[in-house]
Amino acid sequence: MSSTVGKSLRAAALLSFVVLSILVSLLISSVHHFGANMSKPSSCGEGDEYDEELALNYQLMQRRQEIIPLIFRPEDKKSIFPAHGSSWDLNMWREITRGSGDPMGCGALQDMQAVEVLGSGYTKLVVKVTLAGGEDVALKMVNEQGIDMGKCVEDFKDPHGCRQLVSYKLSKEVALLHRLQHPNVIKFKGHCVGEAAGRVTVILEQGNPLQMIQLLQSPWEDRFRVCLDLVRLLHFLSQSPLGSVALLDFQPRQFVMVSGELKLTDLDDASAAETTCWSDGDCSLQFPHRNFTLSCSSRGVCEGLNEKMNIYNAYRYFFTYLLPHQAPPGLTHLVDHIMNATGELKANMNETLETFEHILHLYQSGLHLDNMPPSLLADYSVMSNMTTSGNAEYRCWPSYSQHGCVLSVHSAREAAYICNSHSQCSSFTLSGQKTWTGHLLASFRSSFSQLVPEQTSEVYVKKSRALETPAL
Numbered sequence: 001m002s003s004t005v006g007k008s009l010r011a012a013a014l015l016s017f018v019v020l021s022i023l024v025s026l027l028i029s030s031v032h033h034f035g036a037n038m039s040k041p042s043s044c045g046e047g048d049e050y051d052e053e054l055a056l057n058y059q060l061m062q063r064r065q066e067i068i069p070l071i072f073r074p075e076d077k078k079s080i081f082p083a084h085g086s087s088w089d090l091n092m093w094r095e096i097t098r099g100s101g102d103p104m105g106c107g108a109l110q111d112m113q114a115v116e117v118l119g120s121g122y123t124k125l126v127v128k129v130t131l132a133g134g135e136d137v138a139l140k141m142v143n144e145q146g147i148d149m150g151k152c153v154e155d156f157k158d159p160h161g162c163r164q165l166v167s168y169k170l171s172k173e174v175a176l177l178h179r180l181q182h183p184n185v186i187k188f189k190g191h192c193v194g195e196a197a198g199r200v201t202v203i204l205e206q207g208n209p210l211q212m213i214q215l216l217q218s219p220w221e222d223r224f225r226v227c228l229d230l231v232r233l234l235h236f237l238s239q240s241p242l243g244s245v246a247l248l249d250f251q252p253r254q255f256v257m258v259s260g261e262l263k264l265t266d267l268d269d270a271s272a273a274e275t276t277c278w279s280d281g282d283c284s285l286q287f288p289h290r291n292f293t294l295s296c297s298s299r300g301v302c303e304g305l306n307e308k309m310n311i312y313n314a315y316r317y318f319f320t321y322l323l324p325h326q327a328p329p330g331l332t333h334l335v336d337h338i339m340n341a342t343g344e345l346k347a348n349m350n351e352t353l354e355t356f357e358h359i360l361h362l363y364q365s366g367l368h369l370d371n372m373p374p375s376l377l378a379d380y381s382v383m384s385n386m387t388t389s390g391n392a393e394y395r396c397w398p399s400y401s402q403h404g405c406v407l408s409v410h411s412a413r414e415a416a417y418i419c420n421s422h423s424q425c426s427s428f429t430l431s432g433q434k435t436w437t438g439h440l441l442a443s444f445r446s447s448f449s450q451l452v453p454e455q456t457s458e459v460y461v462k463k464s465r466a467l468e469t470p471a472l
């Protein structure tokens, strides 16, 4: 029994190797055939149609060439033609071409129900579907109305060939999703390659497009989380299995939120290529309002270019909007330091992550509140296992609830400090609900009509001066 399995596995491995070898020889022969002037083949005398076909074939070949390095194991990096077929990552190739190793394949898409369009870009269309089992997932496919498809059809007048060309971007994304697994990269569930080659559908966990406007109005703690997630992702990318990876199309729309966590979803423009150089002058990094010159290493590559490109993009698209505004007073010096170090490219990814984790640590342990008076709670009476009803609410900003004033606090003491600073506040409740950092949600109010039993909830009522003074 097991020997049969072994045999068929070996056969499958052999088959995959053959497929791959054919592909490589195809690439080589097409390079030989068409020479270096492929993008503008001429003088064949066969007219435009022939030229267009050749040019499209050339582009298809280039796209395949982009994917092949992604399916090597790291030890193959030095040699493009390894001595033994076994050192190719055969399983990965099989997964990419047929989806055989994925948790979900074409079968999972039977009897699914389309729910809504989640988003679209130049290349891809993403829809939310409910699978037969009831699970919601996101499906990525070629965007027939997208700019990529439109330009290709205009140039080559071959919708079928173009669909295949654009599909290679999805195949590249599948290869990258395999190699770059991280909590802040969208979870890959599988893919389906349709009967007519060139119909690639990728199955992903479903998220929600990043709403920058909404995020700008969120509490600092939530905005900090997005930045921290991004930095953790970029740190991983700076030393990933593929080397240091740059996100060439770095914009908020390439990310989605999955239960409060930021995840990268558009990977087809990720690149691990290094920039070669003769001198520092070759290593310039240009942005609309800022240029940098990096150093050219003795190896002849621009030192940390991919990492630095990511850091500056994180600064200009995320940190400037999300980080400084309403940062806790005890942390502003560290936030200012991050803004300056990333905006000037003075810190590398390791240092940037370290500072972010340090801020998280201070925030979670409440160390940034050290200068708060210790005896604040003496002014309050506490009622355990109680909540209030008949509340008179007031609004505050940035509240976790639209109806009243609900804020994240480190402790009852910080809540008391906040209550004292709000003229309307006379009591607050700690419900036992926690935020992602482990902070407590405190509801502040101006008055309530009665106390109601409620496990794990505590009500703090400000002792009235009127009651205290007669005792004197």
Ligand SMILES: Nc1ncnc2c1ncn2[C@@H]1O[C@H](COP(=O)(O)OP(=O)(O)O)[C@@H](O)[C@H]1O
Residues within 6 Å of the ligand: 118, 119, 120, 121, 122, 123, 124, 125, 126, 138, 140, 143, 186, 204, 205, 206, 207, 208, 209, 210, 253, 254, 255, 256, 265, 266, 267, 268
């Ligand atoms: N897993 C997902 N869940 C929800 N929305 C998604 C998901 N993946 C992508 N999207 C949305 O679809 C849009 C297009 O996807 P993307 O991969 O960026 O395509 P393109 O390469 O064409 O830009 C994204 O901007 C995002 O808003």
Ligand SMILES: *[C@@H]1O[C@H](CO)[C@@H](O)[C@H](O)[C@H]1NC(C)=O
Residues within 6 Å of the ligand: 035, 036, 037
């Ligand atoms: C490519 O074409 C250009 C003119 O279009 C020509 O000058 C050049 O020599 C060609 N290169 C090769 C390698 O054929």
Ligand SMILES: *[C@@H]1O[C@H](CO)[C@@H](O)[C@H](O)[C@H]1NC(C)=O
Residues within 6 Å of the ligand: 286, 288, 289, 290, 291
């Ligand atoms: C950046 O460099 C480019 C090309 O050298 C130049 O045109 C541009 O003005 C520079 N931008 C800034 C902000 O210095």
Ligand SMILES: *[C@@H]1O[C@H](CO)[C@@H](O)[C@H](O)[C@H]1NC(C)=O
Residues within 6 Å of the ligand: 339, 340, 343, 344
């Ligand atoms: C960083 O700090 C220096 C000196 O204080 C200042 O000139 C510069 O504008 C700051 N840069 C950024 C991006 O905040």
Ligand SMILES: *[C@@H]1O[C@H](CO)[C@@H](O)[C@H](O)[C@H]1NC(C)=O
Residues within 6 Å of the ligand: 304, 348, 349, 350
């Ligand atoms: C970051 O740290 C890792 C190991 O922790 C190290 O290998 C790498 O060289 C560091 N990168 C930089 C730019 O210092």
Ligand SMILES: *[C@@H]1O[C@H](CO)[C@@H](O)[C@H](O)[C@H]1NC(C)=O
Residues within 6 Å of the ligand: 384, 385, 455, 456
């Ligand atoms: C609140 O309820 C918990 C759980 O039932 C109990 O252990 C605790 O003693 C109660 N606290 C007070 C002050 O009654």
Ligand SMILES: [Mg+2]
Residues within 6 Å of the ligand: 121, 122, 253, 254, 266
């Ligand atoms: Mg995109």
